[in-house]
Amino acid sequence: MNNLLVLAGSESKHLGLAVCGLMNQKKLTKVRLARFSDNEVDVQIEENVRDEDVFIINSLPPPAENILETVFLANAARYSSAKRVTLVIPYLGYNRQERKDRPRVPISAKIVIDMLKLARADRALLVDLHAEATAAHFEPMVHDHLYGSYSVIDYLRELLPKPFVVAAPDAGAVVRARKYAQYLGLADVVVLNKERVGAGKIKENKIKIIGNVRGKNVLLVDDMIDSGGTLIADAKALKEKGARKIYAFATHALFSKGLGVFPKDLFTEIVVTDTIYHDKAIFEGHTRVTVKSIAPLLARAIENIHTGESLSELILG
Numbered sequence: 001m002n003n004l005l006v007l008a009g010s011e012s013k014h015l016g017l018a019v020c021g022l023m024n025q026k027k028l029t030k031v032r033l034a035r036f037s038d039n040e041v042d043v044q045i046e047e048n049v050r051d052e053d054v055f056i057i058n059s060l061p062p063p064a065e066n067i068l069e070t071v072f073l074a075n076a077a078r079y080s081s082a083k084r085v086t087l088v089i090p091y092l093g094y095n096r097q098e099r100k101d102r103p104r105v106p107i108s109a110k111i112v113i114d115m116l117k118l119a120r121a122d123r124a125l126l127v128d129l130h131a132e133a134t135a136a137h138f139e140p141m142v143h144d145h146l147y148g149s150y151s152v153i154d155y156l157r158e159l160l161p162k163p164f165v166v167a168a169p170d171a172g173a174v175v176r177a178r179k180y181a182q183y184l185g186l187a188d189v190v191v192l193n194k195e196r197v198g199a200g201k202i203k204e205n206k207i208k209i210i211g212n213v214r215g216k217n218v219l220l221v222d223d224m225i226d227s228g229g230t231l232i233a234d235a236k237a238l239k240e241k242g243a244r245k246i247y248a249f250a251t252h253a254l255f256s257k258g259l260g261v262f263p264k265d266l267f268t269e270i271v272v273t274d275t276i277y278h279d280k281a282i283f284e285g286h287t288r289v290t291v292k293s294i295a296p297l298l299a300r301a302i303e304n305i306h307t308g309e310s311l312s313e314l315i316l317g
């Protein structure tokens with residue numbers, strides 16, 4: 001196969017560098033990520049990619065320019081005669097809006113995926129989509145869907161004091177939570193049934209806990225932390241029902257309202273991955289947050305795609 005080249009967009013330089021470091025200190029392919037005077041996105045690949053196997057890593061949290069940057073980089077690689085272009089999207093922005101759950105709302109996830117497809121990349125590599133079915137919108141583009149569990153499960157196994165239970169923050173999260181329970185040697189999960197109003201906001205006093213948490217430590221498992229509102233309301237409800245220590249894991253940590261919103265002593269520890277970059281300084285003086293890198297997962301996946309090997313070993317069974 002042709003040479004493997006790794007490019008990183010503005011949101012994922014940390015992952016690009018880490019992935020390259022794990023590949024015998026490979027160098028990131030140089031790209032210019034700039035803005036025109038009116039702030040339009042201005043990118044250029046600064047090295048030859050002709051006939052090469054190109055992987056473009058970029059997460060897509062707001063601003064929407066991250067989406068444009070990724071599409072433009074992929075398109076630049078395509079029109080520069082790359083042999084194959086793979087989009088590596090650690091966090092796919094807008095993927096929570098994946099169905100028409102209220103009248104007159106768009107299916108934003110599909111639109112974002114359609115925009116990505118416009119670049120005419122050959123494949124996509126995704127991590128922990130909110131809903132498994134969303135990946136199908138990438139069709140007919142070949143896509144692989146990986147999970148944060150690969151990067152954290154050993155750590156969680158060491159971390160959680162017995163007796164503990166795994167909890168799903170809502171009915172939609174049960175399948176994911178059940179997987180973690182299984183990896184951690186538990187047969188079942190606790191479910192926090194809740195009412196959401198408007199765009200995902202929850203009614204705190206309407207959380208119904210299905211399962212027994214009294215005297216147990218609890219691990220809440222979610223795909224993402226945005227404002228933190230869901231986790232905080234859940235942790236309070238769990239404490240009211242007699243839970244002991246509360247831990248949380250989410251693959252994608254937006255922390256859109258900062259760490260200050262998490263009341264001190266509510267969580268013993270929050271575990272996240274680095275699909276979204278945060279300066280270490282934001283964690284200081286707040287609830288303990290441990291960041292596990294998904295770079296080893298991405299590096300293995302990229303190498304396996306490059307050499308035509310299966311990715312199954314990267315998905316915990």
Ligand code: R5P
Pocket residue numbers: 096130169170172173200222223224225226227228229230231
């Ligand atoms: C919702 O279905 C998601 O899985 C998360 O629970 C939610 O998006 C987290 O958002 P926030 O942190 O703002 O409550």
